[in-house]
Amino acid sequence: MEDTWLARAKRLLALAETGQHFTHDPFDRERYDEIAQIARAMLADLGQVPLSRIEGLISDHAGGYATPSIDIRGAVIRDGRILLVRERSDGLWAMPGGFADIGSSPAENIEREVWEEAGLRVRARYLYALRHKARHPYPADVRDFYKLFFICDDIDSGAPKPGAETHEAAFFASDALPELSLTRNLRQDVEAAFHKAAPGPATVLFD
Template sequence: MTHDWLAFAKALRSIAQTGQTYTDNKYELERYHQLEALTNQMFAVLGDVPIEKIENLIIPDQGYATPKVDVRGAVFDDSGRVLLVREMKDGLWTLPGGWADINEGPSANVLKEIFEESGHRASQPRLVMLKDRSLHPYAYYSPDHIYKLFYVCTHEGGEFVPNNETDAAAFFDLDDLPPLSEGRTLPVDIHECWAFASSGAPGIYSD
């Protein structure tokens, strides 16, 4: 019998966070803090990394625990090539995107991420799919429960602009993709986005 210990640890962390938000009892609060510390230790063991790295990785959060939202934009040129950016953190390629910012709708977020990371302008974001990251074979584990939103966008032109997250941007043939940062983007993500883009479907309203 196999057990998804990462899912167990995420559930315990969610209980600890929500409990800290709603309890007025100082003894219960102390227990929830202890539970939070214990889940950090579990993440460190599961990821085979020092506890300090886990504590620095997890951004303190408050309130009812909910999934984080990652937005990714698929932009294709007239030849059907896909726009990818190269991440400085691992030197691998991905669809441009990142965490959704508050006070902005997801479609506005993805257009901003495309421009900031690639220097290319895009328009008409159409929601293609929403994936629960934990249900797909992304490369590295995350202590967060993450929803990934994928958009197909229309290319409006541009060129790479140096920034603090990516060091290159280029268009690639779908049958000749570069090494991907598979914690962010899987080959199937790109091919599913292209299947949608080439179908002429209108997409889903997402704001």
Template structure:
């Protein structure tokens, strides 16, 4: 998973200091199944994820990341969850704060496969028998996206006193 050039450019100015980025997760549903793959960096089973490029609409980023990682074309249906992910510190010392945007997406076409090397063993998983997901909030992302009539979930929302 190569680091985008614009992130490398910012890192050249700020070093390892915390960098704020917007991240997307695409919860792709088709016939009672969900699209998941194993991350090549840590082996965790996850939906497609990635970061929003400069000037890119977040829903477009979810669609793009899904196509890049799995070869599957989707349409973003709704924003399910907006939340701040706890600070991530990478092995090289880089720190990132991610605003997480979770989208429910509809399958349009394509058979899943590891398209760019970011995911391995990509496929459809039955919603009724999902295996344990290694990353803490991935199940919550899925559950909030599956609630068809639920409004978007926003964390926080109260101003400081």
């Protein structure tokens, strides 16, 4: 669960930036600007990162409303093992995925990510989890995310191979998982994939 003060600072920045977009009063704009500056400074302190990392943190899409970013992950299970890729950025393992690109559906996004990161063609079959990152034990993040997890059908029988952003790509049994990139997925996300891929109703875990 996310730290209370981190959650409050993120919410404060979101309210300030939404107010900046909608206000027509110059004095209110000054007040929102100051509130936003304070919130960014709080986030920089809490995240122990330079203030420049906080600038432009919140997207100005959705008509001016500050909204969460979206991270999409795909679970590809073959012969009782799950596909993981080793990220170049931290050397740890994760289900293929990343930021959702504008202009593509969630299914198109994850099918492309699996191809780019593991060299396999897949078809997104159903969503098995929709999580608010802040409500789960991921490492603290000054950004706010919704995480979408899909069960994907493997339509390519070839061996996985790494892409531009990955060092390795391989299948792993549930009892032999490598060290996971916890900013991307938790063990519980991987375990849920094995459970949700088993025969039965395609229910969705959500916050």
